[in-house]
Amino acid sequence: MIHSMTAFARAEQTGTNGTLTWELRSVNHRYLEPHLRLPDALRDLEGAVREALRNGLSRGKVECTLRFAEDSAGKPLQVDRERAAQLVAAAESVASLIKHPAPLNPLEVLSWPGVLVADAADPQALNKAALSLFKQALDELKQSRSREGHELAKLLNERLDSIDGEVAALRELVPQMLAMQRQKILDRSAELQAELDPQRLEQELVILAQKSDVAEELDRLSTHVSEVRRVLKTGGAAGRRLDFLMQELNREANTLGSKAFDTRSTQAAVNLKVLIEQMREQVQNIE
Numbered sequence: 001m002i003h004s005m006t007a008f009a010r011a012e013q014t015g016t017n018g019t020l021t022w023e024l025r026s027v028n029h030r031y032l033e034p035h036l037r038l039p040d041a042l043r044d045l046e047g048a049v050r051e052a053l054r055n056g057l058s059r060g061k062v063e064c065t066l067r068f069a070e071d072s073a074g075k076p077l078q079v080d081r082e083r084a085a086q087l088v089a090a091a092e093s094v095a096s097l098i099k100h101p102a103p104l105n106p107l108e109v110l111s112w113p114g115v116l117v118a119d120a121a122d123p124q125a126l127n128k129a130a131l132s133l134f135k136q137a138l139d140e141l142k143q144s145r146s147r148e149g150h151e152l153a154k155l156l157n158e159r160l161d162s163i164d165g166e167v168a169a170l171r172e173l174v175p176q177m178l179a180m181q182r183q184k185i186l187d188r189s190a191e192l193q194a195e196l197d198p199q200r201l202e203q204e205l206v207i208l209a210q211k212s213d214v215a216e217e218l219d220r221l222s223t224h225v226s227e228v229r230r231v232l233k234t235g236g237a238a239g240r241r242l243d244f245l246m247q248e249l250n251r252e253a254n255t256l257g258s259k260a261f262d263t264r265s266t267q268a269a270v271n272l273k274v275l276i277e278q279m280r281e282q283v284q285n286i287e
Contacts, residue, residue, distance in 0.1 A: 011133050030059070031059060056138050058287050084115050159275045170265060214259050221249065228279075250273065
């Protein structure tokens with residue numbers, strides 16, 4: 001099964017120390033590119049989180065955000081006296097530069113980040129809980145990528161069916177179109193009342209047939225379609241291989257268009273290019 005690179009997952013857990021929340025967002029990217037946003041108290045998790053991502057995903061830009069809402073209810077408050085003293089000293093230094101400074105409000109000192117603290121949670125237990133919750137969120141993200149990959153495979157197979165239909169229809173039309181082209185040349189010659197050397201005429205018709213021969217392009221299109229189906233069925237990290245196959249399909253469609261000598265073959269080439277472009281856009285999201 002193939003996997004999309006676009007997904008979202010969220011996991012939340014409330015414990016005795018507060019609430020941990022992970023949010024994971026992934027979008028398409030050429031390589032695996034993680035972006036982590038962790039609270040300062042949980043920075044030690046970064047290495048383990050990156051390793052879990054490398055083991056679980058192959059490609060994609062993944063944003064991982066961890067929030068920790070600490071539950072301080074019922075816990076005794078403590079003042080970081082050293083930090084408060086530094087803050088007061090800094091305020092007095094600035095006040096000395098002002099002619100009539102306002103008195104320093106103790107509540108403003110207490111509201112400064114890091115001055116008023118509650119009993120800190122056990123960092124090891126908190127890290128363990130956060131990492132376990134991350135793995136849960138990562139599993140949910142992978143399941144979401146898998147579900148979307150299944151839908152992408154269905155869309156791609158529908159386009160492949162359409163390409164097969166265009167190729168089969170064009171195969172049947174080629175002999176008819178060549179016969180019509182031959183007849184046009186003969187009719188044009190009759191209109192001009194020109195005596196054409198039959199051997200020269202046959203040579204020109206052979207050259208026209210060679211220039212208009214698209215059997216090779218049609219065969220290659222069918223081969224590439226079969227390979228795309230095989231890759232989709234095999235699954236795994238197939239995005240780069242599928243992207244290469246889209247380039248090859250597009251190359252054959254371009255050659256087919258350059259050889260077109262009938263409005264029907266021109267329209268078939270255009271239809272093929274539209275289908276291939278639709279597939280290429282979807283392939284960009286596959287891992």
